[in-house]
Amino acid sequence: MVRSSQPYPSPLWSGPESCPFCQQQLDNGGAAFMRHIDANERCHDGFERWRGNVSGDMKGEWSE
Numbered sequence: 704m705v706r707s708s709q710p711y712p713s714p715l716w717s718g719p720e721s722c723p724f725c726q727q728q729l730d731n732g733g734a735a736f737m738r739h740i741d742a743n744e745r746c747h748d749g750f751e752r753w754r755g756n757v758s759g760d761m762k763g764e765w766s767e
């Protein structure tokens with residue numbers, strides 16, 4: 704089902720109520736998504752990687 708040549712799923716933002724990494728339906732796009740990310744290692748990795756790519760584009764802008 705999952706192609707092993709791709710270590711992390713690419714995000715596919717098809718809508719606010721489905722996970723962009725596995726396309727699983729979520730209760731809503733906010734808290735449910737964060738819970739889903741916490742519970743699914745692959746989606747978590749994909750999210751971290753995606754977020755890293757995004758923040759890498761604006762480095763220096765966002766400091767926590």
Ligand SMILES: [Zn+2]
Pocket residue numbers: 722723724725726727739743746
């Ligand atoms: Zn997912």
